[in-house]
Every structure is written in structure tokens, then in C-alpha cells.
Amino acid sequence: MPLSGLIGGWLKVALGALLSVVLLSLPSSAQNSPQLVDLKLLLAVDVSGSIDFWESDLQRDGYVKALKDETVINTILSGQTGRIALSYVEWAGGDHQRVVVDWSLIDSREAAHAVAENLNVRPHMAGRRTSIGNMLNFATNWFRDPRFFSERQVIDISGDGPNNTGAKVDKARDAAIANGITINALPILNERPSPYGFPKLVDLDVYYEECVIGGSGAFVIVAKGIRSFAAAVRRKMILEVAGLMPESPVRAVPAQMGGNAKPYECDIGEQQLHEFLNRSED
Template identity: 35%
Template sequence: MHRRIRMPNPPRPIVSPLSLGRAITVCLGAFLCLTMPMTAQHAFSCSLSLVLAMDGSASVDAREHDLQLNGLADALEDPEVVEAIEAVGGIWVTSFEWSGRYQQLLQLTWQNLADTQSAKRAAATLRRSPRGFTEFPTAIGYALGYASVSMQKAPEPCSRKVIDIAGDGINNEGFGPESAYRAFDFKDITVNGLVIAGQDTAPVSYYRNSVLRGPGAFIEVADDYEDYARAMKRKLLREIFGSGYAALR
């Protein structure tokens, strides 16, 4: 007769909330990729092309402009965002600053973000980007038109096309979003918004009613410019993972 030897239980691993959150992010990305319809996986070579549009209108002072720029850079190289990017196999990103009708300044040409190094390079480029204009009003329709044209120049087709327009006010020059959506090509493009609310809640309603467009469109609200980096990080995670992330948070 053989005596059964009882093995001691292995020690429990210590898991920090941060590492647990990152593990959930990676698992979620893998799940979403595996559950994507096979037709979508074969038809496109990347998961997301993202156009970022940052408000540089006269209502944004120098300090607020820097908080936006650095907030975006911080969000792009945030470890959780990088792990999300890696989980979906990389994304394409471009960014520009906008204000008046013809005042759009390219900050970041189309970049393929696939890992920590590429995310840090994009963030460094953004931080070096000078402000283009300071005295022009808020021409959201023109910014959307510019974003649409930028999207058509994406280096390769992606399964999702997203424009994210950030701002602290409503359109006050030129045609508005409704006209832009009629005049430019927004087929298969989702337009999301990041609103810096402050004490004025009117932009939140305006973005929700007039700017959002397309499947899964959403608005992310920053309480003020100091809150911009947090809101941008959450917005990026939602855009990278799509509706699956929003449903599980």
C-alpha cells in the first residue's frame, strides 16, 4: 500500500491593485480581439485609426494649452494605455491643434503606436509642438472637416475610425458640425468628444447634441484643465477597446 503524501499549499501571490488593473486590461484586449468577427479580422490590418483634435482657440490661455498638450502626451505613454495598445496589436494616431476657420496646426503626423518606445516617441513629439494660434475663435465645423480629410490619409485601413475633438466651448465661427457632416466624408467614422467643462456646462450639452456622431460615440468630461490628463486616459482606453471597455467599467 502506498502512503499518500500531502503536499503543502503554495503561498498566495501578492497582487497589487495596479498590476491587477493592468492584467484586466490585457485580458480584456485579448478577449475583444478573439471575439471580433473573423470577417473584420481578415478585412483590416489594424484595429483603430485615431485622429485627435486639440482646442487652441482664444478661450484657451497658455497654461491651459500646456495642460492639454502635456495631458495628451502623459495619457499616450501611460502604462495602462500602452498595454491596451499592445493588446489590440497597435493603433494609428495623428493629432492637430485647431481654432478658427483656417487655423489648424498638425502636431503629430500619422504614427503607428505599438509599444512603449513608439508611445514615448509620440509623446515627446507632442511636448515639443509649439502653439499655432492664440487669437482665433472656435470653428468646430472646420476642425471636423480637417479631421475628416486627415482620416482619409491614414496609412492603412483599420476596423474602426475615430475622431476625437476636445474643446471648452461651442462653435462660434463658420459652419457648425451638422454642415461638416454633410459636406465631408464621415462614412464609418465615429466622432467622440472630450469637453473641458469648468463652470460652464453648455459645451457638454452642445457636444452631446451636435458633435457626437457614429456607432458607439461618447463624450468624456474633464472637470477642468487639471483634470484633462485623467479624462484623456479614460477616453483613449474606451476608444482603443471600443464598446467592450465601456461596458465593463
């Protein structure tokens, strides 16, 4: 082999070895940079004691159907990158924040169906009390997962009652917003009496708007009863993925909430629980 050929071969080997050394010396984050997505969407679903197993099944089924819905899927695929990252967490009181589906990439119809099937087969696990504040704090940390990156981070939280234990909901909301997270809500106006005799909050939709949601483009969509939950979930996911808001207000704000009315008492759930426990001891 001519000398020039040998030198050329040695140079290729040397350059290859040098490139390997450089790559190995880089931090792992440089080698595994986050995947860019149009949206990181966290579905946070209430499984507290006021949600029985029948209602829990209907909730879960609503999300499964939404993830298989053609309009939802086409909205995901029509984004700038054509993909989102989605995670599903069920929550109740205290430290009951259970990751049912880890952050998952949805970039095709098949991927959406796979996430739906994964969600569908996961077992249910209910909890006691209601801590929206703890859920929001958990979510704020959960978004720090480095595998996916998006300028839009949205918590989609559903529930049928106010915060009654744990972190203060308004403080947890403000902390999430400070981290660039938008909080949307799907309050369930459930007419069914609580199995434990716990009082219902009649203006739960107002509570969620005044004390829970926040951030850029935040909105509330109300599920009027658990049977209408699936339709509300579908509508809400389409809007969230598309980065839109409802065309018209989801509800009319009561007159007493405007003007010079005093601020909404975001600890109303804690007050209700305190009164309920005192009555139980009498």
C-alpha cells in the same frame, strides 16, 4: 557546365527579369499597400483664444502622459493587430487646423513614448474663434491618408466652447459619419472667465452630445475643469482603443432634453458671437 545547367540558369535570370517588369508595372499603391491597424485615432485639440497658454500646456501634457501610460499602451498592444495609427491636430477658427503629429504607428512601448516625446517638444500656436465644423471637415479629409487602414476611424475632439464660425457643426458631423468616422468628445467645463469677456455655454456637455458626437459607439466624457483634463484623456483613450463605451452615462440628460422638447440649437455659438459683437459695437 552541362547544357541543362545553363538552361536552368537562363530560366532563373529570365524569371527574375519578368518578375521585376511585373512589379514595376504595378501601381505604386499595390507595392505600398496600407498597413492594417486596429484603430486610426485623430486627437483634435482646441487652442482657440479661450484656452490660454497655461491651459494649453496642461492639455498637451495630458495627452503626453496618456501616451506614456502603461494601461493605455497595454490596451494598444492587446488589440487584434497590436497597433494603432495616431495623429494629433490643434484647431481654432477659420483654417487653423495645425498638424502637430502626422499619422504615426504605435506598435510598441518605445513607439508610444517616441510619439509622446515628439508631441511634447512641438511649439504651441494659438488661434482665434472656434470652428468645430471646419475641424471635422479637415479630419474627414485627413483620414483619407493611404498609409494606414482600419475599419475603426475615430475623431477624439476636445474643446471648451461651441462652434461660432465656419462650417455648420451638425452638417460637418453628418458628413464625417457618412464617411464611416466616429466622433467622440471631451468638453472642458471651464469655470475661468473668458479673457475677452465672451460668454460661456453653461450646458456645453449637452451641446457636444447633441451637436458634435456621432457614429458607431460615440460618447462624451466631461473634463470638469482643465486640471481634470489628463485623467479624462487617459480614460477616454483606453475606451477608444479598446472599442468600448463608458459603463454608465457620463452625465444625466436634463429633463428638458427628452420627451417632446424642441431640438437643441446647434448654432447657439454663432448666436452668442453675434450678440457679443453687437454689444461690443454699442
